[in-house]
Amino acid sequence: MRPVVNRLPVLCAALGLVLLAGASGAATAADAASAAEPNTQVPAGANWYAPRGMPDRIVASPLQDAASGFAVAWRTDASVQAPMLEVVVAGDSPDMGVPRELQAQTTPLRTENGLAHQHRVEVDGLQADTLYAWRVQGDRTWSAWHHTRTGGTAEQPLTLLYFGDTQNKNLSLGTRVLREGMRHAPDARLALFAGDLVSGGDGEDDNEWGEWFAANGALPTSMLVAPAPGNHEYFEEFEDTPQERRVLGTHWPHVFALPGNGAPGVAGTSYWFDIQDVRVVVLDGTSALDLGTARAQAKWLDEVLAGNPRRWSIALIHQPLFSPRQDRDNVELRRHVLPVLEKRRVDLVLQGHDHVYGRRGGLAPGRATPQYLVSVAGAKQYRLSPQARQDMAPVGEDTQLFQVVRIDGGQLRYESRTATGRLYDAFLLRQGHGGDRQLEEVTEGRIEPRDCARAATLKGRTDRCWE
Numbered sequence: 001m002r003p004v005v006n007r008l009p010v011l012c013a014a015l016g017l018v019l020l021a022g023a024s025g026a027a028t029a030a031d032a033a034s035a036a037e038p039n040t041q042v043p044a045g046a047n048w049y050a051p052r053g054m055p056d057r058i059v060a061s062p063l064q065d066a067a068s069g070f071a072v073a074w075r076t077d078a079s080v081q082a083p084m085l086e087v088v089v090a091g092d093s094p095d096m097g098v099p100r101e102l103q104a105q106t107t108p109l110r111t112e113n114g115l116a117h118q119h120r121v122e123v124d125g126l127q128a129d130t131l132y133a134w135r136v137q138g139d140r141t142w143s144a145w146h147h148t149r150t151g152g153t154a155e156q157p158l159t160l161l162y163f164g165d166t167q168n169k170n171l172s173l174g175t176r177v178l179r180e181g182m183r184h185a186p187d188a189r190l191a192l193f194a195g196d197l198v199s200g201g202d203g204e205d206d207n208e209w210g211e212w213f214a215a216n217g218a219l220p221t222s223m224l225v226a227p228a229p230g231n232h233e234y235f236e237e238f239e240d241t242p243q244e245r246r247v248l249g250t251h252w253p254h255v256f257a258l259p260g261n262g263a264p265g266v267a268g269t270s271y272w273f274d275i276q277d278v279r280v281v282v283l284d285g286t287s288a289l290d291l292g293t294a295r296a297q298a299k300w301l302d303e304v305l306a307g308n309p310r311r312w313s314i315a316l317i318h319q320p321l322f323s324p325r326q327d328r329d330n331v332e333l334r335r336h337v338l339p340v341l342e343k344r345r346v347d348l349v350l351q352g353h354d355h356v357y358g359r360r361g362g363l364a365p366g367r368a369t370p371q372y373l374v375s376v377a378g379a380k381q382y383r384l385s386p387q388a389r390q391d392m393a394p395v396g397e398d399t400q401l402f403q404v405v406r407i408d409g410g411q412l413r414y415e416s417r418t419a420t421g422r423l424y425d426a427f428l429l430r431q432g433h434g435g436d437r438q439l440e441e442v443t444e445g446r447i448e449p450r451d452c453a454r455a456a457t458l459k460g461r462t463d464r465c466w467e
């Protein structure tokens with residue numbers, strides 16, 4: 001049940017502003033717009049995101065080898081047990097032939113919106129660079145046919161999207177960023193997410209997951225989704241006691257069908273996969289920092305990258321190696337994971353968590369890689385530390401962003417764009433001799449760096465820029 005009391009101050013504040021505004025309609029609208037918004041658009045007592053017989057929350061993710069297939073997760077109500085997924089080579093005729101049928105594994109998931117059944121299928125043994133049509137079963141019904149193209153050869157160009165934390169107000173303010181990302185990269189095969197997809201932790205995270213999927217629209221069924229877990233995908237057990245510890249939330253293991261090939265003891269939340277000429281390695285920063293697995297993940301990362309036959313490599317981790325926010329320093333990541341990223345010269349280290357933007361190179365002077373990037377897609381905005389303003393460029397506050405990465409042979413082009421699609425940051429990496437990279441900054445067309453112009457958030461917090 002959603003706690004009504006939490007929203008009363010907001011409603012009262014908005015009402016007070018309306019009364020003070022008197023007869024001025026324009027002032028009323030402005031004041032209403034300046035009231036802090038709740039985290040979801042779901043009114044108290046509504047169950048808009050209750051599971052039904054119709055399949056929803058459908059999301060495709062890569063197998064370890066994205067050329068050989070993909071995996072799909074979806075949700076229904078509890079009337080559906082072990083439903084089917086149908087897959088066939090996509091054709092121009094509505095008669096696409098007899099599909100292959102695969103039966104799902106079903107897991108119950110109890111939430112504030114009722115009992116759901118989460119389903120998962122691995123679609124393997126597919127041909128590379130082939131467009132497949134697939135659909136998933138519900139109660140006496142089917143989803144739409146969705147299209148997914150398997151990974152192609154190393155020589156083929158690849159476009160991918162990156163989104164920093166979405167986390168808050170996913171439907172209200174996340175939607176526009178996700179849509180702008182798809183508009184700028186309609187050819188993207190893959191979307192990487194930094195983690196903290198939802199805020200959770202207050203017993204209403206199922207509504208937040210509902211909003212996350214609503215905000216994403218067609219994205220999770222038209223490209224592969226690869227998320228990192230953030231700290232908000234965990235909750236605190238035995239909070240404020242000596243036994244306090246992080247426990248993975250109940251949604252994460254069932255909402256996505258991920259490869260499960262991660263570090264020992266972290267297999268459900270760390271993983272890797274290859275797509276065309278890129279190896280992507282996803283780390284669990286929360287487990288590394290709070291559950292003592294930094295060393296084990298670093299060792300695993302080293303092994304995964306040591307055997308990398310691909311030209312490019314990308315690491316995805318929620319907590320930054322170089323934190324651009326005041327008073328944050330992820331010491332265990334710097335001690336164990338950073339040396340591996342440097343040694344293996346990972347090209348891009350994509351991070352979130354700090355709700356600002358910042359980019360910097362690595363520790364080796366004159367070396368182009370790794371490029372360490374922190375970004376935020378969602379509404380919550382923090383402030384940069386003075387250190388970040390010295391060490392990173394460009395940096396940014398008070399800006400929702402998405403990233404487009406285009407890889408074509410020996411060139412990688414990175415673009416960071418704002419919620420309205422304006423270019424905020426861009427560079428090229430070119431493969432030199434051996435493993436070396438050359439970095440070329442792209443400054444043409446970039447807008448000016450953005451700083452927070454607010455003294456405090458709507459709730460009066462001076463350490464943040466927006467709720």
Ligand SMILES: [Fe+2]
Pocket residue numbers: 196230231232318352353354
């Ligand atoms: Fe976070």
